[in-house]
Amino acid sequence: MSADMFRVDIDQMRAMITKLQGAETAMRDAMHVMSVVSPDNVGTKKLDGACNEFQKKWKYGLGQIEKDIDATVKGLDEVLNMYAEVERALADLFKAQAAATEGKK
Template identity: 40%
Template sequence: MDPDLEVNGRQLARFCRALDESLTSLGEARRALEHVRADQLGTAALDEACDGFQKRWKYGAEQLDDRITSVRDGVQATRAGFAEVERAIETAFRAVAVRHG
């Protein structure tokens, strides 16, 4: 075990907020692209290419959304777990201090 290991709950919380912001931005980009119609862009070939991109982008963005959500959930669970361990250690030290004055 690395004696230099340190878990900072505030940093984990900031990381979760950054992940939430990325999910928001990704959702906004996905919604903006949904409003662009391929037939508004130009030639039939360009329209077809844009339609293909839209389909791939939607799938990829949904997959990325799922992965970011999983990472965020894992970070939140890790943060909660470390907080619980810290509380248990603090409780144990307080109990020892009370017993030994």
């Protein structure tokens, strides 16, 4: 396979993890703020009910998004660790090959 066909940008993967974790924190913070401002004190009964229903639905949806973010971050971390392991193994292989070549001279 040509090197031009497949490349992995480790720094971009790390940046993606950071952005995903930041988004998760922002969503959690937003839900916290919504829980502090009770829908029961927003206005009319109809508006209070609508706000309460909105908060319930968002709580579930954001919980699902958090699970997906956690799974994605875990997967990316595993991939980064695998790439690091492969790079270490390749470096060791090249060092061993270089040492063997030097020994034959």
